[in-house]
Amino acid sequence: MAEDSLKPGCVLCRATDEDIIVQNDKWRIIFVDDVHYPGFCRVIWKKHIREMTDLSLEDRQVLMQAVWHVETALRKVMQPDKINIASLGNQVSHLHWHIIPRFNDDVHFPDPIWAAAKRSAKADRLDSRKSLLPELRKTIIALCQNSY
């Protein structure tokens, strides 16, 4: 990535501790390390861009295609009750999308994961979901290999 498309001090421009599932020259897909949400993925645009409409229409479609691949893989492998997708960036204004598999027994359901927790976690359910992560990783990689 050319230096002039990165921003000094931005934690998403030069992240070093990410679990990268797959990447190309435009974006990377990572697992988010969230104890309550195994399978939570993030798609990060590599250049330091603030909003979707700062991208060309073509690049928006490239980025959203990666988001749809993650959603497709999450549905196939984890069969969640709902998919949540969000691009917020109030804390780190470097364009990224959250794709979160939601289950009706997760700690916030049916509220967004950013609301107050409604119940305690069920360890056996979380363990069961964590066991799917290798298959999820393989499925995301396979989908992305078939399109840009």
Add this chain to the structure above:
Amino acid sequence: MAEDSLKPGCVLCRATDEDIIVQNDKWRIIFVDDVHYPGFCRVIWKKHIREMTDLSLEDRQVLMQAVWHVETALRKVMQPDKINIASLGNQVSHLHWHIIPRFNDDVHFPDPIWAAAKRSAKADRLDSRKSLLPELRKTIIALCQNSY
């Protein structure tokens, strides 16, 4: 909308109290009545669809184009500090997108609007933002008239 593409009892299939900005045969864009977020818009797919990947790729692009038009209009008219975009649907699993103009003095910033409030509202700032809604409505309509 054909009856077989609607779901009995779904509040988004047969909403009657919405402030519709613009619509076509596939989607409608409405103002969300949220006292803390004047300019908060929702793009609702008309058929009762659950997830983005239940739509064809072409229809996903049609829906996201409406989302980008709202983002473009919000940035032009309201000049927010950040745009937040989300498709959640845990409570109403009928496909819709939230597009929210965020300001660093709003009640939740920099947290998502679903988190606990961090401060009280500034009435003069809210009044100033509300005064932009007619211009926002016109701008969204104009953008949508130039593309499907």
